[in-house]
Amino acid sequence: MWHTVRPLRAMHITQLNRECLLHLFSFLDKDSRKNLASTCPQLQDVFEDPALWPLLHFRSLLELKKDNFLLSPALRSLSICWYSSRVQVCSVEDWLKSALQRSICSRHESLVNDFLLRVCDRCPxxxxxxxxxxxxxTDDCLARLLRCCPRLRALRLENCARVTNRTLAAVAAHGRALQTLHVDFCRNVSAAGLRRLRAACPRLVLRAEHSAAMIPDQLPSASGTALLKLMPR
Structure with a gap:
C-alpha cells in the first residue's frame, strides 16, 4: 500500500517563538542583528529585547557611534579595545602634539567618555x-562609572594615558564590589598611588604592568617650550 508523502511546508522566520528568535540572534554580530531587525517590526522587537544584550564588545571607537546595539540594565560586560596606530597619537602629551596630531585626536577624543556617560545612566x-x-x-569619567555601577567587579585598563592616581582613589572610595583592577601601561599611575590603594583595599586583585615604571606626563618647562617652538610642526 502506497502512502502519499506530503512536502514539508517552509517555515518563515517570524513563525519561530520568542525564545528561538533570541537564540538565533545571539549568533549574529551587531551589524547582522541590525540588518535582520530592519526587515520587519517583529524582528525589530526582538532586536530591542534587553535579554539579547548582556555583552558588548567594540573593536574601534567609531563603532560607538553606530545604532546597532542596545544599552540597558541587562548589560553585564563591556569591552572597548582599540588597537590602531592612532592610539600612539592619542598617547602623546597634549603640549607635544603637532597640529596634525591634534586634528586627528579632535575627531574621536570625546567618544569614549560620552559613551561611558550613557553607560552610567542606563547600565547600573x-x-x-x-x-x-x-x-x-578621564579619571572623572571612570569615577562616575564606579559610582553609578555599584556591582562592578572587574575594571581592566590598558594603555589609557590620562588615567592617574585619581582613578585609584576613586576605586578605594567607590569600588566596594570591585575584585579585580588592572592598570597596565597607564603611565600616569605612580608607585605611591598603587601602594595607597593596596593599603586601602588589601583584598583587591591589583595588576599594574609597567605603569609605575613609565615616564609620566610633565608640564613643559620654559626651556622646553622655547625648544618646542623651534621644532618643525
Whole structure:
C-alpha cells in the first residue's frame, strides 16, 4: 500500500517563538542583528529585547557611534579595545602634539567618555569593563562609572594615558564590589598611588604592568617650550 508523502511546508522566520528568535540572534554580530531587525517590526522587537544584550564588545571607537546595539540594565560586560596606530597619537602629551596630531585626536577624543556617560545612566548592573587603547578616557569619567555601577567587579585598563592616581582613589572610595583592577601601561599611575590603594583595599586583585615604571606626563618647562617652538610642526 502506497502512502502519499506530503512536502514539508517552509517555515518563515517570524513563525519561530520568542525564545528561538533570541537564540538565533545571539549568533549574529551587531551589524547582522541590525540588518535582520530592519526587515520587519517583529524582528525589530526582538532586536530591542534587553535579554539579547548582556555583552558588548567594540573593536574601534567609531563603532560607538553606530545604532546597532542596545544599552540597558541587562548589560553585564563591556569591552572597548582599540588597537590602531592612532592610539600612539592619542598617547602623546597634549603640549607635544603637532597640529596634525591634534586634528586627528579632535575627531574621536570625546567618544569614549560620552559613551561611558550613557553607560552610567542606563547600565547600573554592569559587572565587568575593559578599556584598551582609550587614550582620552578621564579619571572623572571612570569615577562616575564606579559610582553609578555599584556591582562592578572587574575594571581592566590598558594603555589609557590620562588615567592617574585619581582613578585609584576613586576605586578605594567607590569600588566596594570591585575584585579585580588592572592598570597596565597607564603611565600616569605612580608607585605611591598603587601602594595607597593596596593599603586601602588589601583584598583587591591589583595588576599594574609597567605603569609605575613609565615616564609620566610633565608640564613643559620654559626651556622646553622655547625648544618646542623651534621644532618643525
Amino acid at each position: 548592573n554592569l559587572a565587568s569593563v575593559t578599556l584598551s587603547g582609550c587614550g582620552h578616557v
